[in-house]
Amino acid sequence: MSFFRLPARLKGKGVDEAKVDALRARTPEPVRERVPPGQFVTEGWPVLHYGNVPRFIESTWDFRVWGQVEHPVTLDYPSFRELPVVERTMDIHCVTRWSKLGMTWEGVPMAHLLEMVRPTAEARFVIAHSEAGFTANLPIEAILDDDVLLAHKADGKQLTLDHGWPLRLVVPSRYFWKSAKWLRGLEFARADRPGFWEQNGYHNDADPWKEERHW
Numbered sequence: 748m749s750f751f752r753l754p755a756r757l758k759g760k761g762v763d764e765a766k767v768d769a770l771r772a773r774t775p776e777p778v779r780e781r782v783p784p785g786q787f788v789t790e791g792w793p794v795l796h797y798g799n800v801p802r803f804i805e806s807t808w809d810f811r812v813w814g815q816v817e818h819p820v821t822l823d824y825p826s827f828r829e830l831p832v833v834e835r836t837m838d839i840h841c842v843t844r845w846s847k848l849g850m851t852w853e854g855v856p857m858a859h860l861l862e863m864v865r866p867t868a869e870a871r872f873v874i875a876h877s878e879a880g881f882t883a884n885l886p887i888e889a890i891l892d893d894d895v896l897l898a899h900k901a902d903g904k905q906l907t908l909d910h911g912w913p914l915r916l917v918v919p920s921r922y923f924w925k926s927a928k929w930l931r932g933l934e935f936a937r938a939d940r941p942g943f944w945e946q947n948g949y950h951n952d953a954d955p956w957k958e959e960r961h962w
């Protein structure tokens with residue numbers, strides 16, 4: 748995906764540190780330990796992405812898994828929606844400094860998908876592929892957590908188009924930019940390949956507890 752000029756608001760740079768500190772100081776005591784360094788809690792849910800919100804056309808939508816897997820799959824929309832779903836409650840952390848605590852997400856557990864496709868012993872990285880060529884990369888360990896979902900619902904409601912309908916990845920252990928919206932597939936790979944934000948200055952590993960923001 749080519750990249751030209753990123754809007755300043757998406758860069759997470761030029762942050763007003765004093766403002767972040769002031770917002771952070773307002774975090775209620777019982778949840779303060781759940782908020783990673785440099786983050787503050789928001790009740791709202793900002794919308795952030797590069798480019799336009801893609802249209803969802805059910806008849807041409809599919810979900811593919813390929814690369815280092817024993818059983819590659821391509822599922823059309825009705826078949827994808829037949830997969831089992833679970834609910835998980837989790838905290839999400841955006842590199843632009845907001846954290847949203849205790850969100851409930853519903854979706855297909857990554858564990859189920861891994862059982863279906865069976866990554867080979869060579870598979871060490873996962874590249875999430877979304878509409879319009881957007882990608883995000885993760886080490887395979889990051890998707891083994893029980894709360895990694897291919898989600899279609901958040902806080903009891905269908906995702907809106909803005910937030911990634913019909914399907915998005917959620918990987919709460921990493922900054923939220925790795926949680927690819929409008930997900931269309933997963934590629935299992937031997938070698939790492941930095942994704943869209945990772946090529947544009949964001950940290951490859953993105954652990955919010957280590958403040959791995961920029962690279």
Ligand SMILES: Nc1nc2c(c(=O)[nH]1)N[C@H]1C(S)=C(S)[C@@H](COP(=O)(O)O)O[C@H]1N2
Nearest residue numbers: 793794795796797877881910924926927928
């Ligand atoms: N397809 C796609 N997914 C994406 C992005 C994007 O640009 N394209 N941006 C990421 C970034 S930077 C963030 S912070 C979150 C924002 O998700 P939200 O809009 O639901 O809050 O989506 C992530 N997923």
Ligand SMILES: [Mo]
Nearest residue numbers: 795841842924
């Ligand atoms: Mo972001």
